[in-house]
Amino acid sequence: MTKLNDLHDYFLSHAGPDKDFVKSVATQMLLAGREVFLDAWSIDYGESIPGAIEEALREDKAFVLFWSEHADSSAWTIKEYRSAVSRFLDDGDRTLLLVRLDDTDVPELVRDLKWIDGRGGDAGSVAEVLMGMRGNDRLIAMQKTLDELGIQMEYFPGYGPLLACPKCGATVDKVTGWSQIDDERDDEYAGAKCTVCGWNDGGEV
Structure with a gap:
């Protein structure tokens, strides 16, 4: 076999x-x-x-x-x-x-x-x-x-590695990272956002 x-x-x-x-x-x-x-x-x-x-x-x-x-x-x-x-x-x-x-x-x-x-x-x-x-x-x-x-990937804290936008397929250079702090809970959040279609995802870091 x-x-x-x-x-x-x-x-x-x-x-x-x-x-x-x-x-x-x-x-x-x-x-x-x-x-x-x-x-x-x-x-x-x-x-x-x-x-x-x-x-x-x-x-x-x-x-x-x-x-x-x-x-x-x-x-x-x-x-x-x-x-x-x-x-x-x-x-x-x-x-x-x-x-x-x-x-x-x-x-x-x-x-x-x-x-x-x-x-x-x-x-x-x-x-x-x-x-x-x-x-x-x-x-x-x-x-x-x-x-x-020759495909480039980028790591975004709070989300993980990205090859392209999972919603519209825009290349990773069209995706930006973001972060914010919840002052009340003293927690930090981060993620990635597509500048083409507006897809946005992330989590606690």
Whole structure:
């Protein structure tokens, strides 16, 4: 069986309401140098959606099923995983992975698989397990990708590292830091604010 850390092509199957979490997982995987198929990113305008999915299911090395109450009621997600089961389980070079997002019963076809626990909402941990990485491997791989792309990040006290505005995507040079002191409680707060769209976030420092 192919080892997870040897895989570079992942098909991420999920229901629409779970898309934000799956995007977070996909972003971390991309930054770590993996290739992912995510319908929102991987299908061009004018391209056949069923055709693109069919091609990806033929080519990708790992099928990742994000299972939840939403997926259980999604005819499209069920169709994808049934297709993947028939294609993947008899192929020693391909892998089928299951991520549980809640306590919804797992489908009978994949019930014997050891599953990844995504119920805590930690996208980084899920991405790490999917890629077969341990310790700081994921962070090292992500930093390598940022270095290769020449992407600049900046750290803002009270918020953390920023690559771009999380609301509008403005580059980090359009984001400014701020700080203020609560005199009554003697607490200091800080954060970051986008000068383009007005996004603002931060916390106690």
